[in-house]
Amino acid sequence: MSIKRQLRFVLGMLAIAVIVLSGCATPAVPTVSDAGAGGETVSAEKVLRINLGTFPDMIDPQRSSFVNEIALLKLAYEGLTRQDAELDTVPAAAESWTYNDDATVLTFTLRDGLKYSDGSLLNAERFAYSIRRNIDPATAGEYASITDEILGAPEWRGCGDDAAACEAAKAQVMESVKATHADGSACTGYDDAECNTLTLTLSRPAPYFHVVMSLWVTFPAKEELITAAGENWWLDAANHVGNGPFIMDTLEQGVRAFYTPNPNYWGQVPVVSIDFAFITDSAVAFEAYKNNEFDIIGLAAEDLEVVKADPVLSQEANIYPGSCSFAVMFHQLKEPFTDQKVREAFAHALDRDAWVQDVLRGLGSPTLTWIPKGFPGYDAEENRWGYDPEAALQAIADSSYGSVENLPPITLTFSDTPRNRTRNEWLAAKFKEVLGIDVKLDPVEATTYTALTKDINTAPQTFILGWCADYPDPQNWLSVYWRTGAFGERIGYSNPELDALLEQADTELDPEKRAQLYADAQRLLTDGAPVAFMWNNVNAYLVKPWVSGIVKTPQDAGWPGDISPWTIDIDTAAQIR
C-alpha cells in the first residue's frame, strides 16, 4: 500500500469510530439561509468569512461591553446616530437632531418608515425603552454609566435599597427620556407610527451627547422578545430582531454567527452575507487564512515577519491606526513621581521610535500626546518630553533629588505574560541605559494587575496603561479620563485648572470654540508631564484580494469595515472557497 492509501485506510477506520460514537449526529445547519423577512429571498451567494476570535459572553445591547460583543451587535442593530469614515457623527436611525440653546435638551427626529428586520414598525418608543433599560439598575449594564448625563440617570442607577428614591429617580428618567409625536403629544405605544420624536433632557449642557447616542447601549432590541425569553434572550438568533444592515440568521455557541443582509434596512442594503467563526488561536486562524478558509483575519504580531517577507501576503496586510493610547503611568502620589522633574526625566528617557520598531515590530506608532492620530482633537504639533537622554539627566539634576543615587527604588509592575515580560524588560533596560537607574520588575497575574491598577491606593508606582476610545470625541479622551475623580484618579491625578477648562469645553456649544478649548486642555495636561505618552496601537488585518469596498477607521473593532458594511463586495469569480 502506498502511504496515501494507508493514510486513507487509517482515516477510514477513524471515521467509522467517529460515526459509531457520535451516531447521535443531528442534521447539518444550512449554510445559506433563505429566511429573508417578508418572504423576500436574500441572495447569500456572496459570503464574507471572518474570524472574530473569542465567542462573546453576552450579546445584549444594554449589557455587553467587549469588542467582540459589540462587533456582532453593530451588524444587527443601529443607534440613533453613527460615525462615518472620517469618524464624524452622522444620522442613522434618526434623520436629524437639535439641541436647545444651552444644550440641555437633545431632540431626535426618526426617519420615516423605519422598520425592524421582520418588517414591524420601529418608532421612538423603542429607543426610549432601550435607553431606559440601559439606566435601569435591574439591568446592571456594564456601560450603564455612559448615559449619566441624562437627568435622573445616576440617581436611578445608584438608588440602592431606597424604594422611594428609586421610584422618584425612575419617574424622572421616564420624563427625561421621552418619545412623542412631532407635535409633542404623547405616543400610544410601539404600534404608534406617528411616534417619531425622542427628547432627552440632560442634567447639564452636553453638546457631545448625540455622539454617545451612536453607541450600542441605545440599540433598540425588542422589549417583548426580551421579556418573553428572559435574561437569556440573546442566545437565540430569532430574538435578535433588529434595525441594522444585517439579520442575525444563526448563532451557535462558540462555533459561528451567520448574518444575512437586512432588506428592510433604511439605507443601502449590503450585498454580502457574513460568516463569523471564533478561533482564538491566531496560528490556526493564520493557517486557515492561507488555506483560503477565511477572507479576513486579525494579523497577530507573531506572524508579522512572515507576512512582510511573503510577496502575496504582504499585499493583503492592512495596517492602520487604532483607537488606543498607551503611556507609562507614574503614580503622582508616590515618590519620586511626586516631583514633575522626575516625571519629565523618565519621559525624556523613553525612546518611542525604538520601542515601536524593536518591541512592537512596527505594530504601533510613537506618540507624545494623548488623543491618537485620526481622532477629532489630535494634536500633531505636540513635541514636548520626547526622547532626549541629555535632557533626561538634566531633569534629574534639576529635580529635588539632585542626582540618580538619591532616587527611591523604582518598580515597574506588569501583567505577567511572555509578551509583557519582553516589553517591560526592554523598558527597564532603557531606563538603565539613559538614566543609570536599576528598575525592579514586578510581574503579577493578569486579573490581579487589573484589580491593582483600578484603585488609587493599590495602583503601582510605575506601569504601562492605556485608554481606548468609547466614542470619537475629545470629551471621551479628556473629560472622561483626566477630570478629578475620573479614570486618571487611579494614579492620583487631579488638576483643578484642567477641571475648570474641561468643564468649559464640555458645555461649549460652538464647535470651533469647543475644539479649541479641548486643544488647550490637552496642552495643559501635557504641561505637567503627568505620564509619559508612549504609543498608539494599530489595527492589523489580513484581507483577501477578492474583497473590495472596505472602509477603514481607527475605531474599527474586531474586523475592518464595520463602519460601512454595505460597501463591501466580493468578487465571487476570484474567491477561493
Add this chain to the structure above:
Amino acid sequence: MTTYLIRRVLWIIPVMLLVALITFTLMHQAPGGPWDRDLNRRQVDASTQEMLNRQFGLDKPLFFNFEGEHILDSQFFNYIGNAVQGDLGPSYRQRGRMVQDVLFEPPKNKPIWDSKFGYSMRLGLLALTMAAIFGIPLGILAALKRNTIFDYSALFISTIGISVPSFVLAIFLIIVLAGQLGILKIIQRDWSNPAAWLVPATVLGFGTFAYITRLTRSSMLEVMGQDYIRTARAKGLGGRVIITRHMLRNALIPVMTIMGPALAGLVTGSFIIESMFGFPGSGREYVLAISNRDYSMIMGTTLIYALLIVLANLTVDIMYGFLDPRIKVN
C-alpha cells in the same frame, strides 16, 4: 461488597466538601473580581458594581455571617446549600445564565449531548477509545516483538506522544492535512459532521495513546516473565491461548486503572482543542473562569471535575474485583 460500596459512596461527600472548601478559599484569595474589565477601557462603575454584588450575593461574608439573621447566610454555605440541590449558581460572566445551564443545557431543540459538556464528553470518549484501540495492540506488539523494529517504532511514537505538547501536534496536523494534502478543512462550521471530529480527537487522545502503549508494553513484559506463563507453555498450550487468556487478562489490569482518570482528564482537558479548532466544548469554561474570576463557574467546573475523578476511581476499583479475583474489595 455492599458495605464496601456504601462506604465508598458515602466517602464522596466529605471529599467533595473538602474540594469545595479549598477551591472556594483559594479563589477568593486572588485579588480582582468578576466585574473587572479590559484594563485599557471603561471599567464597570462603582454603583453598578455594588448593584451586581447585591444581585449575586457577593456582598455577604465569605464563611460566617455574624451580623445577619443567620450565621450560615454566607457566600460559602449558600453555595453549598444550593449546589446540593443541583443549583450551581449564576455565572458572573455570562450573565443571566446558570452554571449548570452553560455546561449542560443544549441549544434550543437539540439533544442533551449537544450541550457544551456533552460535546466535551463525546470528544473525550472518542479520544480515549481511539487511544485504547491503537495503544493497546501497539503495546502488546511491542512487548511480544521486543527489541525488534516494532518495539522501537512503538517506543518512538509513544515518546513523541508523551513529549510533544498538544498544540504543537495540532498545528502540525493542520499544516500537513489541510495545508499540504488538502484533505480536510481547518475551520469546522458544522460539528454534526463526524469527520470534523477526527483531528481534534486525535490531538486530544495522542498523549493518552502514548501512555497506554507504554503501560501495556511494560505490563505485558512483566506478565510474560511470570511462572504461570512458563507453566502454560510447559503444558503445551498454543501461543494464541496463552496470549489472550493468560497474558492479556493480567496485563490489562494496570491499563484499566488509568482509563477512568484518563477519561476525566480528557473530558475536561479540551481547552487547547477548543481554542485551536473552535470546538464548542466546556474546556473553555474551566480555564477562562479562573482569569475571569467567575466564582460560581470556578466552583462548578472544579466540583464536576472532582466528581468525575472520584466516580472514575470508584468504577475502576469495583471493576478490579471482576478482573482479578485476587484483589479483595474490602
